[in-house]
Amino acid sequence: xxxxxxxxxxxxxxxxxxxxxxxxxxxxxxxxxxxxxxxxxxxxxxxxxxxxxxxxxxxxxxxxxxxxxxxxxxxxxxxxxxxxxxxxxxxxxxxxxxxxxxxxxxxxxxxxxxxxxxxxxxxxxxxxxxxxxxxxxxxxxxxxxxxxxxxxxxxxxxxxxxxxxxxxxxxxxxxxxxxxxxxxxxxxxxxxxxxxxxxxxxxxxxxxxxxxxxxxxxxxxxxxxxxxxxxxxxxxxxxxxxxxxxxxxxxxxxxxxxxxxxxxxxxxxxxxxxxxxxxxxxxxxxxxxxxxxxxxxxxxxxxxxxxxxxxxxxxxxxxxxxxxxxxxxxxxxxxxxxxxxxxxxxxxxxxxxxxxxxxxxxxxxxxxxxxxxxxxxxxxxxxx
Numbered sequence: 001x002x003x004x005x006x007x008x009x010x011x012x013x014x015x016x017x018x019x020x021x022x023x024x025x026x027x028x029x030x031x032x033x034x035x036x037x038x039x040x041x042x043x044x045x046x047x048x049x050x051x052x053x054x055x056x057x058x059x060x061x062x063x064x065x066x067x068x069x070x071x072x073x074x075x076x077x078x079x080x081x082x083x084x085x086x087x088x089x090x091x092x093x094x095x096x097x098x099x100x101x102x103x104x105x106x107x108x109x110x111x112x113x114x115x116x117x118x119x120x121x122x123x124x125x126x127x128x129x130x131x132x133x134x135x136x137x138x139x140x141x142x143x144x145x146x147x148x149x150x151x152x153x154x155x156x157x158x159x160x161x162x163x164x165x166x167x168x169x170x171x172x173x174x175x176x177x178x179x180x181x182x183x184x185x186x187x188x189x190x191x192x193x194x195x196x197x198x199x200x201x202x203x204x205x206x207x208x209x210x211x212x213x214x215x216x217x218x219x220x221x222x223x224x225x226x227x228x229x230x231x232x233x234x235x236x237x238x239x240x241x242x243x244x245x246x247x248x249x250x251x252x253x254x255x256x257x258x259x260x261x262x263x264x265x266x267x268x269x270x271x272x273x274x275x276x277x278x279x280x281x282x283x284x285x286x287x288x289x290x291x292x293x294x295x296x297x298x299x300x301x302x303x304x305x306x307x308x309x310x311x312x313x314x315x316x317x318x319x320x321x322x323x324x325x326x327x328x329x330x331x332x333x334x335x336x337x338x339x340x341x342x343x344x345x346x347x348x349x350x351x352x353x354x355x356x357x358x359x360x361x362x363x364x365x366x367x368x369x370x371x372x373x374x375x376x377x378x379x380x381x382x383x384x
Contacts (some may be wrong), residue, residue, distance in 0.1 A: 003236065004364065009075045009077055009301065010050065010051035010053060010072070010074075010075040010076070010077035010078060011048055011049070011050055011073070011074040011075050012048065012054050012070055012072075012073055012074075013037075013046065013047075013048045013069050013070075013072045013073075013074070014046065014048075014049070014054070014068050014069060014071055015041065015044065015045075015046040015068070015069045015071060016045055016046070016066050016067070016068050017041065017043035017060065017066070017069070017225040018043060018046070018066055018067050019044075019061075019066035019067070020064040020065060020066065021044040021045060021063050021064065022065045023064045024057075024061055024148055025038070026376075027060045027357050029061070030062065033053045033056060033057055033058065034053070035047040035048070035257065036049065037051050042185050043048065044066065046071075048074075048180040048249050048324075051073070051075070051077065051078075054070070055059045055179070061362065068137075072260060081232045081374075084087065091235060091362050095316055096200065101171075105138075105140075105279055106135055106136065106137050106167065106182050107132070107133065107134050107136050107137075107164070107168075107169050107288075107308060108167035108168060108307070108308045109128075109167070109168050109169070109299070110124075110133070110168075110169045110170075110171060110173065110269055111168065111169070111172045112171050112173075113170060113173075113243045114173050114174055114314070115171070115173055118173075119156075119173065119202075119338060122154070123150065123160075123171060123173065123363045126149070126153065126154075127146065127150075127171070129307045130142075130145075130149065130232075130370060130375060131295060132146055132162075132169070132346075133275060133276060133310040134275075134299040134300070134307075134308055134309060134310045135143070135274075135275050135276040135300075135307075135308045135309040136275070136277070136310075137191045137277050137278055138169070142164040142177075143163075143164060146162055146163055150223055151172075155176060156176055157173050157175060157176055158173075158174045159173065160172070161173070161176050169261065170383040171319070176250040181321065183250055185238045185272070186226035186238060186382045187226060187236040187237060187238055187374050188238065188239060188240055188382055188383070189218055189221045189222075189223065189224055189226075189381075189382045190206065190223040190239045190240075190241060190243065190379040190380065191201075191207075191220060191221045191222060191379075191380060191381075191382045192216045192217065192218055192220045192222055192245070192378050192379070192380075193218065193241070193346070193347075193378045193379070193380045194245075194247045194249060194347075194377055194378050195216065195217050195218055195247065195248075196210050196215070196245030196246050196247040196248075197213065197215050197216075197245055197379040198211065198216060198222075198244075198245050199244045199246055199375055200212065200242070200243070200244035201222075201241070201242075201244075202241050202242040203240075203242055204224050204241045204242075205237055205238050205239060205240040205241070206223040206224060206225050206237045206238065206239030206241065207223065207225075207226075207227040207239075208223055208224075208241075209223060209224045210222050210243070216245065216378075219360050220329050221238040221314060221382075222243045222378075222379050223240070223243070223360045223379065224239065224327065225238065226236055232284060238350045239381075241377065241379060243355060244375055244376065244377055244378075244379055245375065245376070245378045246373070246374075246375050247347075247373075247374055247375065247376060247378065248371065248372070249372055249374075250369060251342045251343060251344070251369075251370050251371070251372070252339070252368065252370045253335045253336075253342075253366075253367075253368045253370075254335075254365060254366070254367050255326075255331045255334050255335040255338070255365070255366045255368060256331075256334075256364060256365045256366075257326045257327075257330075257364040257366065258323065258324070258325050258326070258364050259319055259321065259323070259324055259326075259333045260323050261321070261324065262319045262320065262321055262322075263318050263319065263320060263323065264318070265318045266318065267317045267318040267322050268286045268315045268316065268317050268318060269287065269315065269318060270314065270315035270316075271284060271285060271286045271287045271288070271313075271314050272311060272312065272313055272314075273286075273311075273314070274300070274309055274310070274311060274312075275297075275309065275310040275312060276308070276310075277308075286314070287316060288313075290316075291317055292317075293314050293315070294315055294316070294317075295313070295314050296308050296312075296313045297311065297313070297314060298310070298311055298313075299311070315357060328366075331358065331366045332366065332368065335366055335368030336357070336368065336370065339370040343374070347374070347376035347377070347378070349377055350372075350375075350376040351374055351375050351376065352372055352373070352374045352375055353373045353375065354372075354373040354375070355370055355372045356370070356371045357369065357371070358370075
């Protein structure tokens, strides 16, 4: 055991010469001082011993008139002793190990599994609003609370899982199964949404109140939800069907030939922040809070290597007011598109048969009136 201590921790090789060196060996044996590798020399002997026993051996050597000369020093103690006063070299590995451990508690990268591009952006924004991003310090309680908040705020996810290990956050999610649409069985009549002539009638449920070729007015019942039985008792049903009619309607739009609007100039005004371990460091002057401020964030990278820090950019696109002048043909096209938008908003399946228009100019303003002959499904539930 002493030999292991001497070689590994602290040992000294020495040479004893002159005097009663044989008596010195005897005294060392009586005092229990271990001597190793004892070798005779011309004037005495050489040996090794643990460094803690060297002072005791030197006192015994003076009693015996023996001169000691220390030689090579071995062991961890003497290796570290050379670094006295240079504690940085000794503390650096400890500091590095502590830094690696602490940095492992923060988010270095985030991976999204099972999400398309739109859902990935949505979840990323939600996590960022909860201060979960590159550089954040996470706990299991914070992760579980984030999962619950995502599930409560969006019914489009069937399940969400946040798993964090060794600096990487893995976000897994699955879309929820679509609930089948359940149609109402309330007895409601189908009425006409516009005046017209019935061209096609397809009643799936209920009782037809009009026939093909009949003229109907807006609000007339096309398919009734009630019909008396042979005993004059009303029989209720949920009216459902398709009633295609030929309709003629007029739409109008007012289009100025000169108008002003705000347009983007291509410039932006921006400010930056760093978010690291739950703290925010502002880099320079910051933009005031407003609804026009847009926020983007990305991990901080050095030579392509991502660091556990998030760069938050807040920017406002620069706009200016510009005046636009439309030619008469341009104003006419804008007005026609606006009239068609009104038509298809009212009848999405409209099929135009014919159209006519009238233009009235008052200075630089066009009043465009378009009369359209079309066929479309005009059946609507009463009360829509």
